[in-house]
Amino acid sequence: MSEYTRGSALGASGASELFQLLRDGNPRTRAQLALETGLARSTITARVEELMGLGLVLPVSEALSTGGRPPSQFALNPQARVVLAADLGASHATVAITDLAGTVLAEHNEPLDIAAGPVPILSWLVDTARELLNRLSLSERDLVAIGIGVPGPVHFDTGQPVNPPIMPGWDRFDVPGWVRQHLSVPVLVDNDVNIMALGERATHFPTVEHFMLVKVATGIGAGLISGGRLQRGAQGIAGDIGHIRVGRGGDTLCHCGNRGCLEALASGPAIAASLRTQGIDAASSTEVIELVKAGNTLAIQAVRQAGRDIGEVLSACVSLVNPSVIAIGGSMARAGEHLIAGVREVVYSRSMPLATEHLHIVPSTSAARAGVLGASALAVHHALSPEGIDALVGR
Amino acid sequence: MSEYTRGSALGASGASELFQLLRDGNPRTRAQLALETGLARSTITARVEELMGLGLVLPVSEALSTGGRPPSQFALNPQARVVLAADLGASHATVAITDLAGTVLAEHNEPLDIAAGPVPILSWLVDTARELLNRLSLSERDLVAIGIGVPGPVHFDTGQPVNPPIMPGWDRFDVPGWVRQHLSVPVLVDNDVNIMALGERATHFPTVEHFMLVKVATGIGAGLISGGRLQRGAQGIAGDIGHIRVGRGGDTLCHCGNRGCLEALASGPAIAASLRTQGIDAASSTEVIELVKAGNTLAIQAVRQAGRDIGEVLSACVSLVNPSVIAIGGSMARAGEHLIAGVREVVYSRSMPLATEHLHIVPSTSAARAGVLGASALAVHHALSPEGIDALVGR
DNA sequence: ACCACTTCTGTCAATAGACGAACAAAAGTA
DNA sequence: TACTTTTGTTCGTCTATTGACAGAAGTGGT
Numbered sequence: 001m002s003e004y005t006r007g008s009a010l011g012a013s014g015a016s017e018l019f020q021l022l023r024d025g026n027p028r029t030r031a032q033l034a035l036e037t038g039l040a041r042s043t044i045t046a047r048v049e050e051l052m053g054l055g056l057v058l059p060v061s062e063a064l065s066t067g068g069r070p071p072s073q074f075a076l077n078p079q080a081r082v083v084l085a086a087d088l089g090a091s092h093a094t095v096a097i098t099d100l101a102g103t104v105l106a107e108h109n110e111p112l113d114i115a116a117g118p119v120p121i122l123s124w125l126v127d128t129a130r131e132l133l134n135r136l137s138l139s140e141r142d143l144v145a146i147g148i149g150v151p152g153p154v155h156f157d158t159g160q161p162v163n164p165p166i167m168p169g170w171d172r173f174d175v176p177g178w179v180r181q182h183l184s185v186p187v188l189v190d191n192d193v194n195i196m197a198l199g200e201r202a203t204h205f206p207t208v209e210h211f212m213l214v215k216v217a218t219g220i221g222a223g224l225i226s227g228g229r230l231q232r233g234a235q236g237i238a239g240d241i242g243h244i245r246v247g248r249g250g251d252t253l254c255h256c257g258n259r260g261c262l263e264a265l266a267s268g269p270a271i272a273a274s275l276r277t278q279g280i281d282a283a284s285s286t287e288v289i290e291l292v293k294a295g296n297t298l299a300i301q302a303v304r305q306a307g308r309d310i311g312e313v314l315s316a317c318v319s320l321v322n323p324s325v326i327a328i329g330g331s332m333a334r335a336g337e338h339l340i341a342g343v344r345e346v347v348y349s350r351s352m353p354l355a356t357e358h359l360h361i362v363p364s365t366s367a368a369r370a371g372v373l374g375a376s377a378l379a380v381h382h383a384l385s386p387e388g389i390d391a392l393v394g395r
Numbered sequence: 396m397s398e399y400t401r402g403s404a405l406g407a408s409g410a411s412e413l414f415q416l417l418r419d420g421n422p423r424t425r426a427q428l429a430l431e432t433g434l435a436r437s438t439i440t441a442r443v444e445e446l447m448g449l450g451l452v453l454p455v456s457e458a459l460s461t462g463g464r465p466p467s468q469f470a471l472n473p474q475a476r477v478v479l480a481a482d483l484g485a486s487h488a489t490v491a492i493t494d495l496a497g498t499v500l501a502e503h504n505e506p507l508d509i510a511a512g513p514v515p516i517l518s519w520l521v522d523t524a525r526e527l528l529n530r531l532s533l534s535e536r537d538l539v540a541i542g543i544g545v546p547g548p549v550h551f552d553t554g555q556p557v558n559p560p561i562m563p564g565w566d567r568f569d570v571p572g573w574v575r576q577h578l579s580v581p582v583l584v585d586n587d588v589n590i591m592a593l594g595e596r597a598t599h600f601p602t603v604e605h606f607m608l609v610k611v612a613t614g615i616g617a618g619l620i621s622g623g624r625l626q627r628g629a630q631g632i633a634g635d636i637g638h639i640r641v642g643r644g645g646d647t648l649c650h651c652g653n654r655g656c657l658e659a660l661a662s663g664p665a666i667a668a669s670l671r672t673q674g675i676d677a678a679s680s681t682e683v684i685e686l687v688k689a690g691n692t693l694a695i696q697a698v699r700q701a702g703r704d705i706g707e708v709l710s711a712c713v714s715l716v717n718p719s720v721i722a723i724g725g726s727m728a729r730a731g732e733h734l735i736a737g738v739r740e741v742v743y744s745r746s747m748p749l750a751t752e753h754l755h756i757v758p759s760t761s762a763a764r765a766g767v768l769g770a771s772a773l774a775v776h777h778a779l780s781p782e783g784i785d786a787l788v789g790r
Numbered sequence: 791a792c793c794a795c796t797t798c799t800g801t802c803a804a805t806a807g808a809c810g811a812a813c814a815a816a817a818g819t820a
Numbered sequence: 821t822a823c824t825t826t827t828g829t830t831c832g833t834c835t836a837t838t839g840a841c842a843g844a845a846g847t848g849g850t
Contacts, residue, residue, distance in 0.1 A: 031798070040838050045800070068797020069845040153749070163749060210629040224715065226626045226633075233621075233717025234605040235749055243747055244711045247642055258745065316639045316711045320619065322628025350653065352638055354548070354558060354630055426827070435809050440828070463826030464816040 015047040016389035019056065022076045023384050025101060027060045029071035048074055054392060055080045078103065081392075082138060083379035084129050084146040084183070087192060087371030088121065090114055090166055090218070094368075095125060097132045097143075098376040100384065102202060106132040107372070114151060117169035118178065126182045144392065146179060146187045147379030149195035149371050153237045159189035162236065186388070188378045192371055193239060194230055197223025199374025200327050200364050210323040213364060214241070215330035216310065216339065217285065220263045226321055242267070244313045248305075262313050266306035268332050275302055285331055292335040303335050307342020314343060314361075315350040322355055329364030337363075410442040411784035414451065414471075418779050419601075420496060422455045422470035443469055449787060450475040473498065476787075477533060478774035479524050479541040479578070482587060482766030483516065485509055485561055485613070489763075490523045492531060493771040495779065497597060501527040502767070509546060512564035513573065521577045539787070541574060541582045542774030544590035544766050548632045554584035557631065581783070583773045587766055588634060589625055592618025593776075594769025595722050595759050605718040608759060609636070610725035611705065611734065612680065615658045621716055637662070639708045643700075657708050661701035663727050670697055680726055687730040698730050702737020709738060709756075710745040717750055724759030732758075 021036055022028065030048065034041040051057040051074075058077040062070045078101035087094045094109040108128055114121060125148075133140065152164025159176035161167055176187035190198075197213035205211060211225040220242035224231045231238050242263035249260025256263075264270055268285025275282040275291070278298055282288050291299035314326060326347075328340050344361050351359075364370055382388055416431055417423065425443065429436045446452040446469075453472040473496035482489045489504040503523055509516060520543075528535065547559025554571035556562055571582035585593075592608035600606060606620040615637035619626045626633050637658035644655025651658075659665055663680025670677040670686070673693055677683050686694035709721060721742075723735050739756050746754075759765055777783055 029798080041798085042800080042802090042839080043837055046836090065846050066797070067795080067847055069799075071798055210633075222715070226621055226628075227624055229622055229624075231621050231716060233750075234719035234753065235717055237747070237749055238621075238715065238717040240714050240717070240747060240750070241711075244714050245642070245707070245745060247640070256747065312640070313711065316636075316708065317715055319635050319639050320617070320633065320712055320715060321626060322630055322633040322635070324629035350640060352632070352635060352651065354632055355628075355635070358629065424827085436827085437810075437829075437831095438808055441808090463818070463824070464828085465818090466827055 015050045016386040018044070018047045019051060019076075019384070019389050020386065022051075022057060022074065025076055025078070027063075027073040027075035029063055029073050031071060033074075056389075056392070076100065081144045081383065082133075082136075082142050083144060083376055083383060084132075085372045085375035085379060086125055086146070086148045087195065087375055088112070088114055088125075088148065088150050089192065089371075090151050093121070093125075094372045095128045095132065096372045096376065097129075097136060097138070098373075098380075100380050102373055102376045102380060104369075104372070104376075106136050108132060114166065114170075115168050118173040118175065122175065122178055126179065129183060140183060143183065143185055144388070145185050145379035145383040146183065147195070147375035147377070147382075148175065148179075148187065148189045149192040149375050150175075150189060151192050153235070153240075154189050154191050155236050156188075156190055156232050159187060161189075186379075186382055188382055190230075190232075190378060191221075191223075191236075191239075193221040194223040194232065195374035195378060196329060196364070196370040197225055197239075197327075197374065198230060198377045199370040199372070200329065201225055202377040203370075203373055204327075204365060205325050208325050210321065210325075212314075212317065212321070212323045212326045213370075214310065214314065214326065214328050216266065216306075216328065216332040217268055217330035220267050220310070220330075222317070224321065224323075226323075241313050241317065244316070246309045246312050248309055248312075262309060266309040271302050271306050271332070275299060289332070289335045292338060300338050303332070303338045304342040306332070307339040307344075308346045309342075310339070311343040311346030312350070315347045318347060318351045318355050318359065324358055324360065326359070326361045327364040328361065329370055333363055410445045411781040413439070413442045414446060414779070414784050415781065417446075417452060417469070417471045420471055420473070422468040424466035424468050426466060428469075451784075451787070471495065476539040476778065477528075477531075477537050478539060478771055478778060479527075480767045480770035480774060481520055481541070481543045482590065482770055483507070483509055483520075483543065483545050484587065484766075485546050488516070488520075489767045490520060490527065491767045491771065492524075492527045492533070493768075493775075495775050497768055497771045497775060499764075499767070499771075501531050503527060509561065509565075510563050513568040513570065517570065517573055521574065524578060535578060538578065538580055539783070540580050540774035540778040541578060542590070542770035542772070542777075543570065543574075543582065543584045544587040544770045545570075545584060546587050548630070548635075549584050549586050550631050551583075551585055551627055554582060556584075581774075581777055583777055585625075585627075585773060586616075586618070586631075586634075588616040589618040589627065590769035590773060591724060591759070591765040592620055592634075592722075592769065593625060593772045594765040594767070595724065596620055597772040598765075598768055599722075599760060600720050603720050605716065605720075607709075607712065607716070607718045607721045608765075609705065609709065609721065609723050611661065611701075611723065611727040612663055612725035615662050615705070615725075617712070619716065621718075636708055636712065639711070641704045641707050643704055643707075657704060661704040666697050666701050666727070670694060673697075684727070684730045687733060695733050698727070698733045699737040701727070702734040702739075703741045704737075705734075706738040706741030707745070710742045713742060713746045713750050713754065719753055720755045720757065722757050722759040724765055728758055 030044045033044045057074050060073045060075050063073050078099040082097050085096045093112040096107040097105045152161050152167045160172045161170040175189045179187045193215045200213050201211050209228040213223045222239040222241045224239045243261040245260040246262050251259050252264045254261035254264035272282040272288050425439045428439045452469050455468045455470050473494040477492050480491045488507040491499045491502040493499050547562045550557050555567045556565040570584045574582045588610045595608050596606050604623040608618045617634040617636045619634050638656040640655040641657050646654050647659045649656035649659035667677040667683050
């Protein structure tokens with residue numbers, strides 16, 4: 001046996017580094033790439049050829065001449081491969097095939113009870129994936145990664161849900177392991193709110209390094225991107241702002257057992273409950289939204305007050321992590337501008353001027369799509385990472 | 396002129412990568428290094444020699460034989476070079492020369508009013524640095540980096556203080572530029588609380604990835620390390636938790652102009668003020684601490700209540716960023732266990748079990764030293780980074 | 791229309807750096 | 821003392837990158 005173990009060298013191994021520059025989608029000439037990498041142009045030529053051989057990079061229209069021979073340009077070919085993106089909600093699931101730019105090529109969604117347990121749900125996921133691939137006349141070879149969002153805390157490194165309150169049977173289930181048995185590509189699993197944050201950032205704020213997405217629906221949670229990276233915390237439960245206590249909370253009992261939690265005041269069901277005490281027939285979050293859209297003053301007031309409560313918590317978050325954008329999403333964000341108005345009212349009056357000066361609080365635009373787009377972003381990010389590319393190249 | 400611009404290649408350039416492995420201080424044999432890097436043993440030999448030539452690495456006692464020839468070991472030589480670490484407080488400054496392991500070799504501190512402005516203070520800093528180097532019989536060539544902590548927000552990339560409330564004349568002053576004119580090495584500047592966080596983490600929790608240091612003194616601030624990296628936020632003012640509103644705050648006016656801020660209730664001066672309303676003669680934070688140490692019940696109660704108020708804010712922080720260690724420092728932390736007891740009382744009762752299960756809330760042990768140790772850690776981190784080593788090697 | 795000039799592309803010999811086999815040296819073991 | 825085991829060193833081989841050069845494809849002036 002050889003005296004030397006194989007082992008991949010510390011030094012990078014080929015075309016993948018070059019590829020990282022092209023990931024932003026902007027086309028570049030060989031000369032530009034040489035300048036950016038510091039490598040010789042002859043080396044660039046060789047590597048570009050390698051990437052073109054894989055189909056990952058394509059020539060695009062020639063650039064303008066600057067006095068000499070016009071340079072040819074190259075750019076990422078988003079159609080080279082596809083990823084599977086899944087957003088599994090409590091009662092609803094969306095599955096999509098997207099290209100490497102995050103464009104949805106095929107999509108399917110249907111009501112699905114997550115509580116059915118991992119095997120039935122993931123079987124359905126695999127079947128649906130195959131169906132979508134067929135519809136697009138693609139083979140499983142074109143699939144390079146899978147991103148999955150689930151409604152509960154996840155240990156990201158292993159892809160296992162941990163103590164998920166609304167996902168019976170999923171605790172510590174090896175999701176990537178199971179899925180890989182059927183579709184043998186890397187599988188990334190994360191909390192749905194984290195995934196929404198990735199999606200919202202990828203589609204609308206690609207350059208923002210400090211970002212928060214707050215989802216207001218049945219529960220309230222946040223995905224935190226700090227220093228350009230998604231922060232999952234020590235136990236993978238960062239962003240769990242639904243159980244922070246708020247001033248107006250008083251003794252209101254929360255389903256977590258504590259009192260005065262944000263979620264017990266400002267979540268969809270909480271708003272509906274408070275309206276019922278005022279004699280208004282609001283059974284669910286959806287009915288609250290309908291009341292608001294119909295112009296019901298009490299409902300509007302209640303939603304705005306929920307916004308203020310959320311704003312109180314976000315004001316603390318702003319002081320701690322100093323983000324530049326906060327996006328508000330989730331079903332309750334569909335109740336027009338009232339929720340966000342309440343948030344802004346409190347955050348801008350209570351936080352320090354330096355922190356709010358350049359702070360944008362915006363509605364999450366991709367709304368229902370954010371989940372699946374985030375799952376796509378997560379999968380693409382992995383597939384196009386140096387390791388992912390090296391795997392494609394076959395090293 | 397050459398057709399090719401110089402430019403450092405993307406691929407790493409020599410011994411620096413190898414050196415990154417030795418930064419932890421643990422000695423290693425050539426075989427171990429070969430295994431860890433994947434490089435051939437012959438390559439390791441060449442690089443180790445290069446590093447030994449620079450004095451950065453030294454042979455240490457031979458390791459045990461495992462049946463054959465006993466291997467020789469190598470480790471980082473902390474005495475190879477030194478860094479300058481400065482902790483500039485509002486009214487007090489500490490300057491130290493430390494080796495690359497953060498061991499203080501020479502130290503000087505004296506009362507110094509930061510409001511005197513940048514030029515006098517930094518001149519004093521440079522003079523003191525030269526004096527300390529002399530005392531150690533070291534030349535300026537042995538100095539590889541400078542770390543400076545200042546009591547206000549700093550734009551880290553440029554090293555410029557921005558809108559510092561208690562540092563008149565320092566706003567946007569180019570600290571690194573000025574210092575480099577006299578001591579031509581890299582200069583890193585950061586907020587003092589961030590620097591304390593780095594110091595406390597480096598000395599006591601080197602492996603902890605999610606860490607918070609809370610400083611309770613004249614003001615209240617926090618340094619946040621998330622995902623292993625210090626988080627400075629969009630404007631460099633992350634960790635500014637002193638002006639988060641707390642439940643007990645009511646209409647208490649804070650010097651920031653807002654009402655109910657944590658700092659208006661739980662800072663040293665705030666505790667002293669509350670004791671005075673109870674008829675106790677406590678003029679300053681120091682007197683509060685003396686009263687506590689003397690066993691004054693009202694003072695103890697007041698400090699513990701301050702701890703609870705801080706705990707309320709930290710409970711929110713725990714939910715958002717899910718740290719595994721929170722260290723409490725600053726002058727008020729010297730009032731025994733009372734402050735921290737209040738913090739623990741609230742955090743452990745209010746936060747979610749999953750988040751507190753593995754959470755440690757500890758007193759900051761390095762206390763007065765944390766600042767200067769953090770400045771040292773910051774400087775050493777830069778000096779031993781791949782770029783720093785490459786600069787030493789001379790590429 | 792022609793020519794000088796600029797800028798990019800592709801090819802290729804030269805080169806630097808890493809590899810890995812072979813060998814020598816330095817222990818421990820029987 | 822002979823043998824085993826592991827380390828340290830040397831050196832030919834190999835591969836990736838470089839830097840130079842010739843050709844291609846434009847621009848602009850005359």
